[in-house]
Ligand code: FES
């Protein structure tokens with residue numbers, strides 16, 4: 001959990017699908033996680049290369065396909081194609097071993113993200 | 115109006131260093147002043163988003179700040195200046211180009227084209243019965259290749275009113291509609307090229323106004339595949355493709371980019387002249403591509419060596 005620096009984001013592939021399906025952002029000491037799916041098409045992952053989820057200033061989450069911007073703390077799209085829609089949040093739990101568990105509610109499975 | 119096609123796309127970006135790396139990895143050549151060029155001299159120009167020389171940013175998050183069209187000669191440039199000054203401001207820039215806006219609010223530049231005439235063979239395929247094949251003993255593909263984009267091909271815009279966009283480009287700039295998706299928008303080519311399209315408009319809500327993607331022509335489908343594979347190997351993420359479109363017949367492979375829109379490789383687009391009658395199709399996956407593939411890592415059906423135990 002200490003691995004991710006403040007203002008940094010990282011994608012994870014907890015279900016071993018061969019591509020990241022969840023990403024975690026550390027912001028103000030907290031970790032937030034979302035499904036790596038842009039609401040614009042509902043089937044596209046956000047980054048242009050692995051872990052590139054944030055703009056250069058670390059202010060917003062961005063989708064690199066058409067530039068949608070999302071608030072880090074709420075996942076709400078504030079500008080761009082999916083304006084007013086939101087990223088799907090992924091609840092995180094801290095396990096006894098200090099691992100962060102992501103609750104992937106669509107299929108009720110819990111994946112270890114790190 | 116003898117407009118040939120887009121010479122440059124100008125972006126105001128968030129992260130210059132990532133864009134430089136990306137455009138170079140895509141295959142464009144850095145030519146100084148953050149210009150990244152294809153073989154014929156057309157290309158992409160990036161500047162920091164707050165650079166004062168850029169036309170004003172749109173209210174949407176698009177990073178595209180200007181589309182610069184190459185025209186045949188000075189007379190064409192003057193004709194465009196005269197035409198557009200009838201109802202909007204036309205600026206004369208120090209480099210001899212002119213700058214204005216289209217009816218959607220996108221900044222447009224026009225200049226006597228900088229593109230050079232290429233003399234390069236297309237990908238040549240061998241097929242029984244064909245009189246045009248590779249020379250005997252010429253090899254079709256290499257294991258490692260770094261294909262070079264040849265020419266800036268087309269740009270696709272999200273627009274709130276495709277009919278108005280189409281009317282502007284047709285009536286004011288002489289573009290011709292080659293095909294259209296019902297209720298979505300037209301594919302258009304300027305009069306100075308036979309390419310199926312140098313622009314395509316997609317109808318969207320106003321908050322999407324911006325660039326969906328842009329692309330460069332490659333030598334053929336093999337170069338599209340090879341260039342795309344190189345991008346995947348470098349860690350860039352595919353958005354759509356590889357595949358082959360129906361309208362235009364162009365092969366495609368799109369990648370997400372740090373320029374806030376997708377960047378594509380294309381090849382083998384249809385050519386049309388004034389004899390062509392525009393087709394119309396329903397939008398959707400079925401009319402959008404002849405076929406679509408998904409990249410997977412290299413693999414071979416070889417199985418374990420003879421005598422080895424199956425794993
Ligand atoms: S797919 Fe994310 S903005 Fe279009």
Ligand SMILES: [Fe+2]
Pocket residue numbers: 268270327328329366378380
């Ligand atoms: Fe395209």
